[in-house]
Amino acid sequence: MPTDTRRPALPVPSGTARGARPRRREQPRRAGRRMLPNPLAAVVLMLFLLFFVVPVLWLVLAATKTDGQLVQSNPLAFGSWHALRVNWDKLTAYQSDAIFLWLRNSAVYSFGALVITLCVAIPAGYALAMTEFRGRRALLVATLVVMLMPNTTLVVPLFLEINAVHLIGSMWSIILPYAFYPFGVYLTYIYFSTALPRELLDAARLDGCSEFGAFTRVALPLAAPIVALVGFFSFVANWTNYFLPYVMLPQSSQFPVQVGLGTLLDNVPQFNPTVGSLAVQRPELALATLLAIIPVLVVFLFSQRFLVAGLLAGATKG
Amino acid sequence: MSSTSTRAGRTGAPFSRRIAPRAGHGFVAAYVVLLIVFGVVPTVYAIYFAFTNAGNRFTGLSNFTAAAADFRFIPAVEHVALYLVFWLAALVVFVVGLALLLHRLAVRGVSRSLRFLYYIPGALAGAASVMVWLFLLDPTVSPIGFLLRALGYDTFGQLIAPGHLAVLFTCIAFWTGAGGWIVVMYGALNNISTDILEAARIDGAGPWRTARQIEIPLLRKWIVYMVILAFAGGTQLFVEPQLLSQASNGVAGRDYSLNQLSYDFAFQNNNVNGAAAISVELMLIGLIVAAVFVARSRFFDAD
Numbered sequence: 001m002p003t004d005t006r007r008p009a010l011p012v013p014s015g016t017a018r019g020a021r022p023r024r025r026e027q028p029r030r031a032g033r034r035m036l037p038n039p040l041a042a043v044v045l046m047l048f049l050l051f052f053v054v055p056v057l058w059l060v061l062a063a064t065k066t067d068g069q070l071v072q073s074n075p076l077a078f079g080s081w082h083a084l085r086v087n088w089d090k091l092t093a094y095q096s097d098a099i100f101l102w103l104r105n106s107a108v109y110s111f112g113a114l115v116i117t118l119c120v121a122i123p124a125g126y127a128l129a130m131t132e133f134r135g136r137r138a139l140l141v142a143t144l145v146v147m148l149m150p151n152t153t154l155v156v157p158l159f160l161e162i163n164a165v166h167l168i169g170s171m172w173s174i175i176l177p178y179a180f181y182p183f184g185v186y187l188t189y190i191y192f193s194t195a196l197p198r199e200l201l202d203a204a205r206l207d208g209c210s211e212f213g214a215f216t217r218v219a220l221p222l223a224a225p226i227v228a229l230v231g232f233f234s235f236v237a238n239w240t241n242y243f244l245p246y247v248m249l250p251q252s253s254q255f256p257v258q259v260g261l262g263t264l265l266d267n268v269p270q271f272n273p274t275v276g277s278l279a280v281q282r283p284e285l286a287l288a289t290l291l292a293i294i295p296v297l298v299v300f301l302f303s304q305r306f307l308v309a310g311l312l313a314g315a316t317k318g
Numbered sequence: 319m320s321s322t323s324t325r326a327g328r329t330g331a332p333f334s335r336r337i338a339p340r341a342g343h344g345f346v347a348a349y350v351v352l353l354i355v356f357g358v359v360p361t362v363y364a365i366y367f368a369f370t371n372a373g374n375r376f377t378g379l380s381n382f383t384a385a386a387a388d389f390r391f392i393p394a395v396e397h398v399a400l401y402l403v404f405w406l407a408a409l410v411v412f413v414v415g416l417a418l419l420l421h422r423l424a425v426r427g428v429s430r431s432l433r434f435l436y437y438i439p440g441a442l443a444g445a446a447s448v449m450v451w452l453f454l455l456d457p458t459v460s461p462i463g464f465l466l467r468a469l470g471y472d473t474f475g476q477l478i479a480p481g482h483l484a485v486l487f488t489c490i491a492f493w494t495g496a497g498g499w500i501v502v503m504y505g506a507l508n509n510i511s512t513d514i515l516e517a518a519r520i521d522g523a524g525p526w527r528t529a530r531q532i533e534i535p536l537l538r539k540w541i542v543y544m545v546i547l548a549f550a551g552g553t554q555l556f557v558e559p560q561l562l563s564q565a566s567n568g569v570a571g572r573d574y575s576l577n578q579l580s581y582d583f584a585f586q587n588n589n590v591n592g593a594a595a596i597s598v599e600l601m602l603i604g605l606i607v608a609a610v611f612v613a614r615s616r617f618f619d620a621d
Contacts, residue, residue: 041419045432048416052436052497055450058461062453075461124349133342139350141612146357148547148608149601152554156580156597157364158356160590164363180352211341240444242557247581258445262561265449270456270474271565282459289442289449296441 062286063087070282083283091284094264099288101253102260107295108171109245109256110238113178117234118227121181125188125226126219130201131211140189147182155243162248173248174256178238184230191226192219232303239296257292264288361601367594381595385583388592390573397484397574402552404488409548410541413496417503417537418529433504437497447494448561455486478562478570487558499544506540507533543611550607553600556581576600 058075065079066086073079091099127133128140154177162173196219204214242258249255252263266272267280371377385391416436423429442450453459456474457466471477478486510533518528534541555575563571563578573579576596584593 041422045416045419045423048412049432049435052439052493054461055454055493056438056442058453059450062459070459075459075463120348120352123345127342127345131342131345133346136342139346139353142353142357144612145605145608146353148550148611149604150551150554152556152577153597153601153604154357154360155577156584156593157360157601159584160367160594161360161363176352177356180356182353182357185349212344215345236441236443240446242444243577246560247585261445261449262564265452265561265564268565271452272567274567282453285449286453289446293441293446296443297438300438300441 059286059290062283063290065283067281067283079283084287087281087283087287090281091287094280094284095252098252098260098263099257099291102255102257103291105171105254106239106256106258106292109174109178110235112171112175113181113238114231114234116175116179117181117184118231120179121184121230122188122220122223122227123215125185125190126192126215126223128185128189129192130196130198130219143182143185143189147186151237151241152243155247158244159247168248169250169254171254174245177244178234178241181230181234181237183237184234187230187233188223188226191223191229196222228303232299235299236296257288261285261288261292364594364597364601367591368598371591377591381591382599385579385592385595388579390579390582391576394573394576394579398553398555398576400484401487401555401575402549404484405491405552406545406548408488408492409496409499409544412492413499413503413544414534414537414541416496417500417507418533420500420504421507421533422525429504433497433501436500439494440497443494444557445561447490448558451486451490451493452562452565475566475569478566480570483559483562483570483574486562487555490558491552495548502544503537503540506537510536546607546611550604553603 054076061076061078062070064081064084064087065073066083069079069083128136128143158177159168162168167173200218201214204218205211209217239256240258241256242262245254245256246259246262249259252260255263264280264285267275268282268285269275269279270282368381369376369378371381420429420432423432439447452474454462455466455477457463457471457477458474460466466477514532515528518532523531554577556577559571559574560578560581561571563569563574573582577600580593580596580600583589583596
């Protein structure tokens, strides 16, 4: 569901990488791989390619059309730069720049939570992996369990809690729950327990480093990949979250862009015939959707390499 | 990320003795605070609400029975169950199938590009994917409008008939979520020793037989992992039906899922206790699924 990536459901298996396995990357032909895919396989792969890509392509093109063109012209034809410009002007005029306000809110919530998540999750994952303390195992199990629970589970209970302390409508009612990110702790735990040799830490301790010094001088300089990874997941999860801000925030001016899209949707006459002068045309909604996803899309494009290779941590060896 | 050093260091128990316990606590303190404030407290708080009434009196299970007796409750359970059947079936069949096909592609670049392209809709998770699908399901503007009309659907209203919703939500969820799982399955396939595959080939096993008798059995625990997470996530359905009901003026998708019902109890009916009761039930499902998985699978060996 949107678990999926709603909360990025990419696991980082720890146990699978074991066992020495000869690598045969150099072989031109791996067992079971054919030089020419059979036609049926090719057709299936192509159909799914269309399924996954055409809607995205359509969305991009829809933003360049007028509402009339959207209905009449070829769905996969480019509209015009002029129409794009008009859509842009009308979208930004909606509640005087509401779209920018929402994007800014999304950025504040996502990055605010991201910073806290990193400050909290990296040391915690490090401690779980490299130190011994009472309650360590319990904390690890609790982390795993909470991590596997869908993050929507706690939304209504969180509302009740935040409501009781009168923080509804505050930006902290969004940022702090976002900042609690057990998946990040787990990723960090796996990273340090596989990538950081304990001998290195012991050497630092022998040289007189304090525990904190060992962390900042030995572990942190090696932590760049995991900071990027946790940052990526946390950002995407926060940016695409809908339910929590939908429940927590009463005012349109506080919405993140995801919830803002819902507001726009309510004002599209084709979906809601009762709207009056505030009407939003469908291409404007498409353009708003596009703006809403661009940050995540950019992150995807720039992190493609490490998405595929790094995400699977122990899982892939290729 | 994929360091070659194994977890051998972990077995060196004597090392860990040297570490002062205090330091470990210092590193995890902030995390523990967040875990308590945003994990434990809301859970306890919801349980408290679920077992009391508006006057803070203990009421036993009456909130649960009242919620279950609501006319919307049983339909919501049925909706979610039906959706889960479609969603899990689609996920298992297509994700595993596509990962196997991609893994057999001889040209690595093509395989990698396809995986990435399949993954792109993941960027539209949440409300954005619903927006896109609202358009896709409107035959007048949809890029597959010709297909929809050929199937006899001329309007958006016809397409979002109540009987179709489980399939439509499956499409949306699959579109945004499958790519990530394909990447995961592909990674797991990469982990299968080439020797085994080669031995199978020498013994005369074709691609179909190799998949059925070697690759799929070796993928089993990954498939189980995917199904479990997708199941837990699927029970929480909210954004798709909620936005669809907005887009159809409450005709389709209103009170479709349990989370929506919980939301409506809290915000429409002013029945916080009923909302908490449903939340606790959903939480219990998530918790049981997660706990069983952590305990039974060797997936996360918490050393």
